[in-house]
Amino acid sequence: MKFVDEFRDAELGRVLAGQIAAAVEPGRHYKLMEVCGGHTHTIYKYGVDDLLPANVELVHGPGCPVCVIPMGRVDDAIAVAREPGVIFTCFGDMMRVPGGHGTLLEAKAEGADVRMVYSPLDALRIARENPEREVVFFAIGFETTAPSTALTLMRAKREGIPNFSVFCNHVTIVPPLRALLESPDLRLDGFIGPGHVSTVVGARPFAFIPADYGKPIVVSGFEPLDVLQSVHMILRQLVEGRCEVENQYARVVPYDGNMAALRVLAEVFELRPHFEWRGLGFISHSALRLSAAYAGLDAERRFRVPGVRVADPKACQCGEVLKGVIKPWECKVFGTACTPERPIGTCMVSSEGACAAYYNFGRFAREREVV
């Protein structure tokens, strides 16, 4: 397809790999974090890491929106879904994420009306078609999906649809990155920046990473050549002693962001004082809730939400995976008690989760042999 095929050329990939090999200093180990789950998916699907020298290591960050939802919020969602008369709508992956008391899929099997949608607009359509029912949309995701929720809420308000509301779990990208950089067990040399979030927020918000923490970041596209080129750009910064924000994905990402989308977000949402992230704990100003103007469409105000904090299962090491401290296959339950069919942790649910990406593309068998 146009806009895609150009970035999957194997020969160009080998050329870039050669340039990367030539750029690295022998004897130095480079640890780069890809922030976004979409990059993790690309890396393992296309074997991008196989093209890198042994001393360039990629670790996976907290950018899969499904992976960072804490168990307590899943339980809250299930509680709302079980309210009489509710049609609870969500993206497919969220149906399989375990809370402390099962999954939305299990709640559905037990009688709750839980339906998968592809966009919040689908949920609004269901509300129009079922005026006698309460339709709730389980909103998740970073600044990429938040505009979709915001525009849908604006439509719902404009049309005066009384039976539609949103259970908002949108999160923002900068606070968790800052929290990661403050983490004492983190040792990184640079970041592959999240291309899709940046289509909305721009590359500018990442300037604190080189300015405050002395690490380079390159905002990257999602095709294999995009990722390889971004790795090359980070390594060149390191080798040349530079440290800045670069935008490899300039064909899509405006440096200052998408002003129309940012305006919509500012109208519909406000920052929560704090929000719990799976594996990362509570992070200040890291999530969105509906603004006062949209409070009437807020499911947390319309329904009783338990709001109980649930500790992760003892065996779960998603936090370490999300911080890039361990590789997925180093988790004791990886591929045994925790699989995509029966996930214990969130990183095994979405294909953008690091554990699922390893598992689905058969990487773990080889990694274990290496051990």
Add this chain to the structure above:
Amino acid sequence: MSDLGGCASEHCITCSDEGVPMRVLEPGTDGIAVCAGEDDAPCDVLVDLVGTVASGDTLLVHAGVALLRLEEGALR
């Protein structure tokens, strides 16, 4: 796609946090255009953020919303 979701395909459409290039099939009305991605399946896309669109335009779509118009010449 099954009701279980799952996304072993090209990109994760079930959490929808993925920018998908889509072609405008019909510009539509009221800010909703009919578009198609790689699989050619038509779907509704909100185009409020990108202004007027025309058949054949390529848009970057996230969770049913076009975030921007992709310009062919800007690729390389």
